[in-house]
Amino acid sequence: MSLDVINVAVVGYGVVGSATVQTLIDNYEVVRRKTGISIKVKAIVDLYIDKRDDKYLPHVEIKSKSYKDILSDSSISIIVELIGGVTIAKEIMLEAIRAGKSVVTANKALLAINSREIFEEAKKHNVMIGYEASVGGGIPIIRVLKDDLVSNNINDIYGIINGTCNYILSRMSSEGKPFDEILGDAQAKGYAEANPTFDIDGIDTAHKIAILSSIAFSKYIPYESVDVEGIRDISFTDIQIISEFDCTLKLLAIAKRVDNKVAISVRPTIIDNDNLLASVNGVFNAVMLDGDRVGKTLFYGRGAGGDATSSAVAGDVVAIAKALSSGNIDAKTPLGFTEESDITIVSMDSIPSSFYLRFMVKDEIGVLSIITNILAKNGVSVYKALQRDFSEDGKTVPLIFMTHEVEGNLLNKAIKEIGELSIVVEKPVVIRMEI
Amino acid sequence: MSLDVINVAVVGYGVVGSATVQTLIDNYEVVRRKTGISIKVKAIVDLYIDKRDDKYLPHVEIKSKSYKDILSDSSISIIVELIGGVTIAKEIMLEAIRAGKSVVTANKALLAINSREIFEEAKKHNVMIGYEASVGGGIPIIRVLKDDLVSNNINDIYGIINGTCNYILSRMSSEGKPFDEILGDAQAKGYAEANPTFDIDGIDTAHKIAILSSIAFSKYIPYESVDVEGIRDISFTDIQIISEFDCTLKLLAIAKRVDNKVAISVRPTIIDNDNLLASVNGVFNAVMLDGDRVGKTLFYGRGAGGDATSSAVAGDVVAIAKALSSGNIDAKTPLGFTEESDITIVSMDSIPSSFYLRFMVKDEIGVLSIITNILAKNGVSVYKALQRDFSEDGKTVPLIFMTHEVEGNLLNKAIKEIGELSIVVEKPVVIRMEI
Numbered sequence: 001m002s003l004d005v006i007n008v009a010v011v012g013y014g015v016v017g018s019a020t021v022q023t024l025i026d027n028y029e030v031v032r033r034k035t036g037i038s039i040k041v042k043a044i045v046d047l048y049i050d051k052r053d054d055k056y057l058p059h060v061e062i063k064s065k066s067y068k069d070i071l072s073d074s075s076i077s078i079i080v081e082l083i084g085g086v087t088i089a090k091e092i093m094l095e096a097i098r099a100g101k102s103v104v105t106a107n108k109a110l111l112a113i114n115s116r117e118i119f120e121e122a123k124k125h126n127v128m129i130g131y132e133a134s135v136g137g138g139i140p141i142i143r144v145l146k147d148d149l150v151s152n153n154i155n156d157i158y159g160i161i162n163g164t165c166n167y168i169l170s171r172m173s174s175e176g177k178p179f180d181e182i183l184g185d186a187q188a189k190g191y192a193e194a195n196p197t198f199d200i201d202g203i204d205t206a207h208k209i210a211i212l213s214s215i216a217f218s219k220y221i222p223y224e225s226v227d228v229e230g231i232r233d234i235s236f237t238d239i240q241i242i243s244e245f246d247c248t249l250k251l252l253a254i255a256k257r258v259d260n261k262v263a264i265s266v267r268p269t270i271i272d273n274d275n276l277l278a279s280v281n282g283v284f285n286a287v288m289l290d291g292d293r294v295g296k297t298l299f300y301g302r303g304a305g306g307d308a309t310s311s312a313v314a315g316d317v318v319a320i321a322k323a324l325s326s327g328n329i330d331a332k333t334p335l336g337f338t339e340e341s342d343i344t345i346v347s348m349d350s351i352p353s354s355f356y357l358r359f360m361v362k363d364e365i366g367v368l369s370i371i372t373n374i375l376a377k378n379g380v381s382v383y384k385a386l387q388r389d390f391s392e393d394g395k396t397v398p399l400i401f402m403t404h405e406v407e408g409n410l411l412n413k414a415i416k417e418i419g420e421l422s423i424v425v426e427k428p429v430v431i432r433m434e435i
Numbered sequence: 436m437s438l439d440v441i442n443v444a445v446v447g448y449g450v451v452g453s454a455t456v457q458t459l460i461d462n463y464e465v466v467r468r469k470t471g472i473s474i475k476v477k478a479i480v481d482l483y484i485d486k487r488d489d490k491y492l493p494h495v496e497i498k499s500k501s502y503k504d505i506l507s508d509s510s511i512s513i514i515v516e517l518i519g520g521v522t523i524a525k526e527i528m529l530e531a532i533r534a535g536k537s538v539v540t541a542n543k544a545l546l547a548i549n550s551r552e553i554f555e556e557a558k559k560h561n562v563m564i565g566y567e568a569s570v571g572g573g574i575p576i577i578r579v580l581k582d583d584l585v586s587n588n589i590n591d592i593y594g595i596i597n598g599t600c601n602y603i604l605s606r607m608s609s610e611g612k613p614f615d616e617i618l619g620d621a622q623a624k625g626y627a628e629a630n631p632t633f634d635i636d637g638i639d640t641a642h643k644i645a646i647l648s649s650i651a652f653s654k655y656i657p658y659e660s661v662d663v664e665g666i667r668d669i670s671f672t673d674i675q676i677i678s679e680f681d682c683t684l685k686l687l688a689i690a691k692r693v694d695n696k697v698a699i700s701v702r703p704t705i706i707d708n709d710n711l712l713a714s715v716n717g718v719f720n721a722v723m724l725d726g727d728r729v730g731k732t733l734f735y736g737r738g739a740g741g742d743a744t745s746s747a748v749a750g751d752v753v754a755i756a757k758a759l760s761s762g763n764i765d766a767k768t769p770l771g772f773t774e775e776s777d778i779t780i781v782s783m784d785s786i787p788s789s790f791y792l793r794f795m796v797k798d799e800i801g802v803l804s805i806i807t808n809i810l811a812k813n814g815v816s817v818y819k820a821l822q823r824d825f826s827e828d829g830k831t832v833p834l835i836f837m838t839h840e841v842e843g844n845l846l847n848k849a850i851k852e853i854g855e856l857s858i859v860v861e862k863p864v865v866i867r868m869e870i
Binding site: 019023024027030031033034035036132138139140143144146147148149150151152153218276279291292293294295296297298299300301302305307308310311312314315317318319322323326327328330332333336337338339341 | 454458459462465466468469470471567573574575578579581582583584585586587588653711714726727728729730731732733734735736737740742743745746747749750752753754757758761762763765767768771772773774776
């Protein structure tokens with residue numbers, strides 16, 4: 001067998017970039033033995049390359065501050081874009097594509113917003129785009145959906161796909177501490193960004209479920225189609241009560257298909273502790289899929305961190321290198337379809353679900369009756385009710401309900417009415433249940 | 436895009452064969468939309484085809500009792516072998532390969548015994564072999580190891596990969612019933628074969644871990660290299676005691692690498708309930724992998740059954756169809772390597788582990804001291820000891836120990852000595868722990 005050499009340029013030498021270079025250099029021989037292909041990191045582009053220093057850099061021939069240098073280097077056939085963001089990263093990707101180079105990226109924000117433009121351009125220039133690392137870190141969920149489960153109609157997707165949120169919720173649950181305290185500690189430890197908005201408000205999760213849904217349902221689904229609610233307002237009171245019901249609160253990305261309608265949301269969600277997803281703790285991610293032929297499957301692994309993410313990046317680099325080496329670029333279906341399906345996006349509130357409700361009410365006679373009456377009148381059927389006997393201030397008590405399946409639209413009407421009662425002293429808490 | 440048609444023949448129309456035809460016909464349009472390729476089931480070969488009757492058969496042009504018919508049909512490019520067994524199935528696969536046809540199979544026994552011969556022949560004739568369905572039913576574990584984790588050195592593999600054994604152990608544990616009773620019921624329900632030897636004695640599991648290990652460690656590993664112990668002798672007493680320690684007993688396939696040495700075994704194994712594998716119940720399968728870059732990952736799904744297995748078969752058919760359609764047959768690395776690694780196989784007994792020990796002893800003064808003395812003398816250090824106060828016959832009591840990590844070789848010496856004591860009235864129970 002002829003020994004092929006494929007040259008790669010890594011753009012962005014931060015956490016994932018440097019881990020990717022480490023993977024490709026340290027495990028160069030592993031990949032060569034498995035594939036017969038030598039993958040060489042020929043260039044690293046980074047604005048601060050002058051200040052970087054590690055044992056891998058001396059092995060790399062070209063170190064530059066400008067990506068323009070590598071676009072004109074015809075010996076480089078794969079560009080690994082790991083700078084993140086949606087402005088300069090987009091420019092680099094499009095220019096690389098137009099220069100005839102295949103691109104590997106972990107940039108979920110860019111793909112969730114601009115996938116159509118980028119993928120159409122890639123098809124036009126017959127180059128491949130690898131984006132396995134954009135969702136689920138080291139978990140090969142993109143390829144599973146695109147290739148392995150290709151013969152399935154996907155019925156639903158449940159994902160814990162943001163390590164920061166899962167880390168915070170896991171610690172709130174195990175340590176019994178409030179959100180702000182855990183967030184501060186997570187920031188100090190590097191598990192949450194200084195500006196954590198993207199993570200804790202669910203935006204990053206929305207980007208990722210938009211990408212997974214696009215593949216699963218064969219249609220460009222912009223992330224604006226995703227109903228998003230983050231974990232900022234999660235109260236420790238609810239986490240405590242939920243755990244008494246042998247349940248766990250997770251930030252779940254959900255895509256559910258009913259015939260040719262799909263609802264996609266990111267919301268704090270209650271799941272039963274018997275569900276494997278309840279055991280996915282800390283920075284680990286997991287995606288549970290149901291396909292009409294394969295049934296229920298689950299894929300679990302590290303959702304972030306340089307090493308795990310670099311495994312996915314390197315997997316894409318190798319897949320593209322194999323295609324390049326055999327002269328067979330498969331650029332036709334970057335998102336896993338050749339023509340779009342006829343699915344339409346509907347609101348998650350139109351799909352029935354059980355709900356957990358908590359009302360903080362004045363400790364007066366008849367309150368339970370007033371509230372249950374409003375629920376019943378609006379078609380909300382309760383299967384579990386709990387009036388807690390504790391009252392922090394001696395005047396208000398929590399009333400907790402779990403409902404049978406009901407459309408969110410109907411429930412919202414009842415909640416609005418209850419929230420306006422003078423006996424209800426706080427904004428009602430409504431959390432979807434998937435049990 | 437040109438619409439390609441790829442013709443497929445399915446050989447063997449049993450549970451998996453008929454489910455595969457159903458998948459390819461029912462989801463024909465799903466696959467076409469995703470890939471641009473029309474996959475047509477052109478022929479079904481089955482010895483009893485005259486007696487088969489379902490709504491799919493009328494859609495299939497050729498129905499035959501002899502596979503010879505389809506080998507000479509040049510319009511058929513993929514043969515799906517689903518008859519099982521290692522004699523006629525081998526003949527069909529080799530003849531199909533020599534006729535220039537790619538082959539998809541779920542036949543783990545054949546591959547575990549004859550993979551070198553079959554894969555070398557396939558390379559020679561430049562045809563592809565898909566065998567995703569051979570391990571883990573619908574779980575895409577073969578492709579994960581071959582492609583997605585290609586940049587990793589795999590450190591270890593832990594698999595629950597036999598649905599029958601997992602079903603029996605799950606029910607023994609949840610219902611508190613002995614092995615024979617659950618096995619009989621499992622047979623009545625179709626979850627265990629009339630002759631269950633292959634499953635319950637661990638042979639099927641050994642076939643599967645041999646295949647996974649061959650890919651993971653880049654070397655043809657015959658299944659004879661696997662230390663095998665089944666679940667036939669599992670006593671309900673132990674399942675009960677183990678659960679009191681918040682642990683679960685599973686039939687685990689294990690491959691562990693230490694430098695360039697790999698130990699592979701199939702044994703009843705105790706795992707902590709915190710381990711996700713402990714929550715894999717019934718006929719579900721799961722494979723946990725550790726790669727040096729990706730870290731710990733887990734892949735979970737239905738390990739058996741026609742529908743789930745057909746998802747993996749169809750995934751392979753589509754992957755080969757895409758390769759055929761683009762004129763790019765990747766026949767170089769059927770087992771995921773171009774040259775063999777230098778790993779050597781060692782006994783699992785040479786790799787230290789914790790162990791659970793149970794001795795049934797005469798209820799006499801000094802027994803505990805005699806036994807712990809023998810353990811200590813042989814370098815076996817105990818971290819937990821439990822003398823149960825119940826005695827079924829008033830004369831014997833169980834002594835239970837959990838050991839610190841110790842080589843099985845050393846432990847075996849101690850166990851032999853203890854087993855020969857007159858105060859020990861039953862064969863000692865020794866179960867490996869992975870916690």
